[in-house]
Amino acid sequence: MNKQIDVNRISLNQITTENWSLEEAIEGCVRHEIPAISIWRHKIAEFGLKKSKNLIESANLEVSSLCRGGMFPALTSSERQDRIDDNKRAIEEAAELGSKVLVLVCGPAPNKNLQESRKWVKEGIESIIPFAEQYGVKLGIEPLHPMYTADRSVITTLGEANTLQESLGSKQVGVIVDVFHVWWDPFLYEEIERAKGNILGFHVSDWKVPLPDIFKGRSMMGDGVIDIPRIRKAVDENGYSDAVEVEVINQEIWDMPGDETLKLMKRRFVEYV
Template sequence: MQTIDRLSLNQITTGKWNVREAVEGCVKADIPWISLWRHKVDEIGLNETKRLIQDAGLKVSSLCRGGMFPAATLAERQKRLDDNKRAVEEAAELGTDVLVLVSGPSPDKDIDSARQMVAEGIEKLVPFAEEYGIKLGIEPLHPMYAAERCVIVTMAEANAIAECYAPQQVGVVVDVFHVWWDHDLFHQIRRASGRILGFHVSDWIVPTPDLLMGRGMMGDGVIDIYKIRTAVEQAGYQGPIEVEIFNEEIWNRPGDEVLDEMKQRYLIHV
């Protein structure tokens, strides 16, 4: 029987809530895990966030996000690497061992060079992250995000980079919204065995209302979430399952109501 012991609130699902509200909401709903976003942490500070998490007895599944490596100049790429190092430090301080990497878009039309910048950025970040016990989770995003958010758009690309390192250094994050369409998905999940660092769930609504803000609650769309979850678990992943939904309509609802529905949908559809 499905339980909620692995359920994690990815903080962006309650986008209007601050850290304190998200923590209190999780406690009230008996949700044991939370995934934090850096801009939300910045609002109240790292120390206060850590205190709230610890006092509530929550576990942090991941920190979002690092990455955004490609840039037009060496100086800007170094600036972004430095920011990723700060993200590593923040993740360690908050008690998670996973930093999610959204790799970033190309600064120009040369997408191949941008992908190389991603690989180089990760290569430079790995030794620093290892010192802090932080694993880097490469999250491929749907191809529609390639121009604005992430030039790594398939599990195959993420696996190819991750395989350059030990599983305790670099792995992949499987987000059903971004990968459900991929004809090679289940082969690539098997390929990622032992290095899956996160599993994110939501749904793909038809018709799709918005490219960024159009994710649905599990069960409202076309993704066979359970099938993907089964494949991920067969590949060795038994960690927290994050509900990550970008949707203004959901954000505008009372957060406690969203969490209640999230739990119900998780039990039925995940």
């Protein structure tokens, strides 16, 4: 039997309460005694970096990660440089907000050439490693489910992410394990073990059948088929002991009052993570 998770490891990935501003999400975390938050960059843009930082510090919240960097592939070298420059801005934002991790959603192929786009991903990450080192921010490669290859990421398995991390040869780079994206992988547990010491984040939600949507397809833990405790146990046993982010992208959840979402999230976290 899996050991019950400590509820104090819970982090609100802000996309779960997409209907809330950053200020509302922070206030919600305080009301519901959620000690950490993962912030999305479009939410920072609404308030500005300085006010966002002040709100977080006033609430004494940990920032478990910043979402997101990545999106490296592009057809021209100038476009790819623009993506790199934007990732550097994201690193600066992460450092300013006190986040040790920038999540990388690596980007799709703009020209149907997956192999070339994967090369651009590697080159993009390689180019920002020194900048990330300078700011003390780690880069977390998040593999996405293969159904997102066309519009979100050409890195689709934890094995790919591990191979990419190893090829870069930098401890500044690690991987993110998101159960929604990797639960189906027949090599998942071997790859979690391979990632030992390089796991920078762990995200939870569930895979409901039938899937309600592609982008907004995640459900609350306990509503689907993923063996979340088994994956969590494997991640824990391979060196990850930090915040566990609840990341639910789902219109029905978004339409709920935010306080109801956080109550449900905490209850399901204890029961199903």
